Amino acid sequence: MKHLLSIGDLDRAQLEELLDHADRFAEVLTRSVPKVPALRGKTVVLAFFEDSTRTRSSFDVAARRLSADVVNFAAGASSLSKGESLRDTVETIHAMGIDAMVVRHRSSGAPHRISEWIDASIVNAGDGWHQHPTQALLDSFVLRRRLGSLEGRHIAIVGDIAHSRVARSNIEAFTALGAQVTLVGPTTLLPPTVSPWNVGVAHDLDGVIGDLDAIYLLRIQNERLAEPLIPSNREYRDRFGLTAARARRLRADAVICHPGPMNLGVEIDREVTANDDRVAVLDQVAAGVPVRMAVLFNVVGHGRFDEPASSGDRAPSTEDTGTGNASAEDAGTEVLT
Amino acid sequence: MTTIVLRGGQLLDQTGRRSGDVLIDHESGRILEVGPGLTGDRTLDASGCVITPGFVDLHVHLREPGDEVAETILSGSRCAARGGYTAVVAMPNTDPCMDSASVINEVLALGASALCEIRPAAAITIGREGRALAPMAELAALGVRIFTDDGTGLQDDRLMRRALEYAGSIPTDDGTPIVLAQHCEVATLSDGGVMHEGEWSAKLGLGGQPAEAEELMVMRDIALARLTGTRVHFQHLSTAGSVAMVRAAKAGGLPVTAEATPHHVALTDASCAGFDPVFKVHPPLRTDADVEAVRAGLSDGTIDAVATDHAPHPSDAKERPFDQAPPGMLGLETALAVVLADVGLSIDDALPLFSWQPAAIAGLADRHGRPIAPGEPANLAVFDPEHTWTVSGAESSSNSTNTPFEGRTLTGRVRHTIHAGEPVVIDFEATR
Numbered sequence: 001m002k003h004l005l006s007i008g009d010l011d012r013a014q015l016e017e018l019l020d021h022a023d024r025f026a027e028v029l030t031r032s033v034p035k036v037p038a039l040r041g042k043t044v045v046l047a048f049f050e051d052s053t054r055t056r057s058s059f060d061v062a063a064r065r066l067s068a069d070v071v072n073f074a075a076g077a078s079s080l081s082k083g084e085s086l087r088d089t090v091e092t093i094h095a096m097g098i099d100a101m102v103v104r105h106r107s108s109g110a111p112h113r114i115s116e117w118i119d120a121s122i123v124n125a126g127d128g129w130h131q132h133p134t135q136a137l138l139d140s141f142v143l144r145r146r147l148g149s150l151e152g153r154h155i156a157i158v159g160d161i162a163h164s165r166v167a168r169s170n171i172e173a174f175t176a177l178g179a180q181v182t183l184v185g186p187t188t189l190l191p192p193t194v195s196p197w198n199v200g201v202a203h204d205l206d207g208v209i210g211d212l213d214a215i216y217l218l219r220i221q222n223e224r225l226a227e228p229l230i231p232s233n234r235e236y237r238d239r240f241g242l243t244a245a246r247a248r249r250l251r252a253d254a255v256i257c258h259p260g261p262m263n264l265g266v267e268i269d270r271e272v273t274a275n276d277d278r279v280a281v282l283d284q285v286a287a288g289v290p291v292r293m294a295v296l297f298n299v300v301g302h303g304r305f306d307e308p309a310s311s312g313d314r315a316p317s318t319e320d321t322g323t324g325n326a327s328a329e330d331a332g333t334e335v336l337t
Numbered sequence: 338m339t340t341i342v343l344r345g346g347q348l349l350d351q352t353g354r355r356s357g358d359v360l361i362d363h364e365s366g367r368i369l370e371v372g373p374g375l376t377g378d379r380t381l382d383a384s385g386c387v388i389t390p391g392f393v394d395l396h397v398h399l400r401e402p403g404d405e406v407a408e409t410i411l412s413g414s415r416c417a418a419r420g421g422y423t424a425v426v427a428m429p430n431t432d433p434c435m436d437s438a439s440v441i442n443e444v445l446a447l448g449a450s451a452l453c454e455i456r457p458a459a460a461i462t463i464g465r466e467g468r469a470l471a472p473m474a475e476l477a478a479l480g481v482r483i484f485t486d487d488g489t490g491l492q493d494d495r496l497m498r499r500a501l502e503y504a505g506s507i508p509t510d511d512g513t514p515i516v517l518a519q520h521c522e523v524a525t526l527s528d529g530g531v532m533h534e535g536e537w538s539a540k541l542g543l544g545g546q547p548a549e550a551e552e553l554m555v556m557r558d559i560a561l562a563r564l565t566g567t568r569v570h571f572q573h574l575s576t577a578g579s580v581a582m583v584r585a586a587k588a589g590g591l592p593v594t595a596e597a598t599p600h601h602v603a604l605t606d607a608s609c610a611g612f613d614p615v616f617k618v619h620p621p622l623r624t625d626a627d628v629e630a631v632r633a634g635l636s637d638g639t640i641d642a643v644a645t646d647h648a649p650h651p652s653d654a655k656e657r658p659f660d661q662a663p664p665g666m667l668g669l670e671t672a673l674a675v676v677l678a679d680v681g682l683s684i685d686d687a688l689p690l691f692s693w694q695p696a697a698i699a700g701l702a703d704r705h706g707r708p709i710a711p712g713e714p715a716n717l718a719v720f721d722p723e724h725t726w727t728v729s730g731a732e733s734s735s736n737s738t739n740t741p742f743e744g745r746t747l748t749g750r751v752r753h754t755i756h757a758g759e760p761v762v763i764d765f766e767a768t769r
Contacts, residue, residue, distance in 0.1 A: 085653055085656065086658065105658065107661060108541060108543050108612065108658070108659065109541065109611075109612025110658040112611060112612045113612060113657075113658060116613075117656070127542075128658075128660070129542030129543070130541060130542030131542070168540075191538075192538065192539050192545060193535060193536050194539070196536050196537075196540040197540075
């Protein structure tokens with residue numbers, strides 16, 4: 001695949017293959033030298049036009065673990081503040097000779113436009129309200145590990161779905177992997193229609209919570225109070241917050257997810273995050289690097305573990321490079337040893 | 338005296354279809370003779386073509402004064418002429434705004450050398466700010482007949498009422514009525530909406546404008562037309578609900594008219610799937626059901642005119658993320674072919690929508706949309722219904738290239754256009 005712009009561009013087989021690759025890279029990360037030469041010689045630019053320390057660092061680490069050269073583009077310090085257009089900015093970066101651009105932007109569709117303007121692989125790290133594909137992949141990765149499979153599982157996504165790129169990507173990923181998805185929230189925080197997706201809608205969390213295999217909590221932003229879309233955080237917590245009482249009605253084997261950062265006392269109570277083993281938030285964070293390695297491997301590299309060397313370069317090897325013995329030239333050699 | 342003969346075509350006007358040549362006097366700008374076997378000093382081949390009265394566009398953005406990079410009165414008039422238009426109504430959201438005699442006079446002066454007649458519209462309110470009335474009587478004396486705050490709707494109900502009452506009481510020297518035209522959009526409902534609110538905006542994660550943002554203002558202005566008796570013209574109707582309300586209002590005898598754009602009968606919100614802002618427009622592209630309703634409205638007399646809302650934007654303005662790009666698309670050169678193809682009307686049935694009906698609304702019926710007969714002003718289009726061509730923004734006469742029909746192959750194109758006796762388009766190209 002040349003780009004990763006939207007989960008909806010991937011079919012179930014491609015999603016599962018990315019998750020399988022992430023499993024392999026998770027193993028690589030446990031080695032003494034957690035690095036592979038798969039993207040050696042490739043240049044990956046992290047073009048974050050919207051702030052994000054977490055996602056950007058995660059991509060940065062992932063790219064370096066694959067031996068790519070990483071360039072960090074700081075939007076605030078760039079010529080954008082001098083009025084340079086987005087197109088001019090990305091064309092200038094591209095002219096320096098890059099293979100891939102990881103883009104985060106506050107406007108939905110910005111990565112799509114960029115993919116029309118420059119000939120490089122584009123990975124969407126979050127565009128407006130639209131998509132956050134690698135978040136959905138890491139969430140699916142965690143749920144798959146904890147639940148075994150998403151097939152037939154009932155997952156609720158709770159909160160401000162209307163304005164959430166995480167929600168849109170997760171809806172597509174979870175349903176593609178066979179899960180039954182219910183969107184939970186007040187009508188003001190739901191999209192104008194849910195007809196693009198095969199999902200259910202509930203306005204009463206208590207009515208569904210006992211049936212869930214996983215509950216995915218979205219963050220409430222203060223802008224929603226300003227519009228106003230909800231009367232107060234207090235009322236939101238009352239109706240939709242994962243309080244300790246609600247957590248008790250959630251099944252013992254269910255998984256609790258949140259993309260972070262959490263508003264404690266709004267979408268989830270501190271009591272739950274502190275004591276409940278079902279909370280998978282740290283697993284989600286940890287999953288970011290292997291999942292992003294898998295994405296970069298497939299988008300920037302050729303994504304095949306069993307391929308021999310191409311054009312004289314070393315084959316993408318996930319061998320422990322600490323030994324210094326990469327069996328790169330042998331055609332058809334199993335690359336994972 | 339230079340005469341031009343349009344030879345070998347069929348004539349089509351209010352009286353119907355017939356064969357014949359048209360002999361035109363360049364100096365007086367009038368038709369000299371109509372009939373078979375005519376000759377003149379210069380011949381324009383019209384074989385296989387339909388000769389019609391030139392078209393009138395009630396809604397174009399010529400961008401001058403203020404945004405001449407996007408378009409000028411001259412370049413816009415070239416687009417108009419190539420589209421078969423012999424008159425266009427220039428929208429007042431220029432910089433400075435067309436809300437004063439000096440700016441109206443500037444537009445009239447620039448229009449004097451254009452390839453079609455430029456009929457300025459003026460703003461209803463000063464600066465289009467929706468607060469104070471523009472000097473409507475002074476501007477009507479300069480020939481303005483259509484007043485609109487287009488680009489935005491006039492939000493204040495009381496002010497819209499007073500504007501209608503005041504405008505309705507202005508006598509005009511030629512007896513043609515003053516019309517208030519409305520861009521129906523309730524700002525509190527459309528705020529933050531960059532496309533139609535519906536299935537596609539939900540999927541794409543873009544803010545949407547619900548149909549009701551347009552329909553509530555249509556409803557209000559129908560009520561105010563009833564209250565005041567002043568003519569209201571609804572611009573670019575885009576929803577099924579709007580069309581239905583106008584149909585009922587007309588059936589009730591109210592003084593309302595309406596227009597629709599080619600893009601609202603050709604394209605839906607699905608076009609936004611690739612986030613290309615060439616498809617961003619206000620009112621937005623809507624659903625299949627809305628497109629069907631607008632087509633039906635054009636076919637059954639509910640909608641009086643096709644008006645392009647030709648809105649040029651320089652390419653760097655449209656090469657931005659969707660929410661940051663300005664709304665609007667080109668339309669003058671592709672209008673007729675798109676409407677014929679997508680509404681499924683014959684040229685005979687479509688012609689009133691392009692020609693004498695908008696001419697009447699614009700107060701131009703004395704010189705545009707006329708029957709093709711000796712003594713009439715020579716404002717004519719010669720249309721080749723078989724000519725196929727591929728739309729290209731680069732090939733457009735506009736200073737801009739933002740056509741939503743890029744790459745589409747169309748059948749039918751205006752071959753020659755005569756404006757006030759002057760051939761301004763010959764063999765599909767502007768003459769100057």
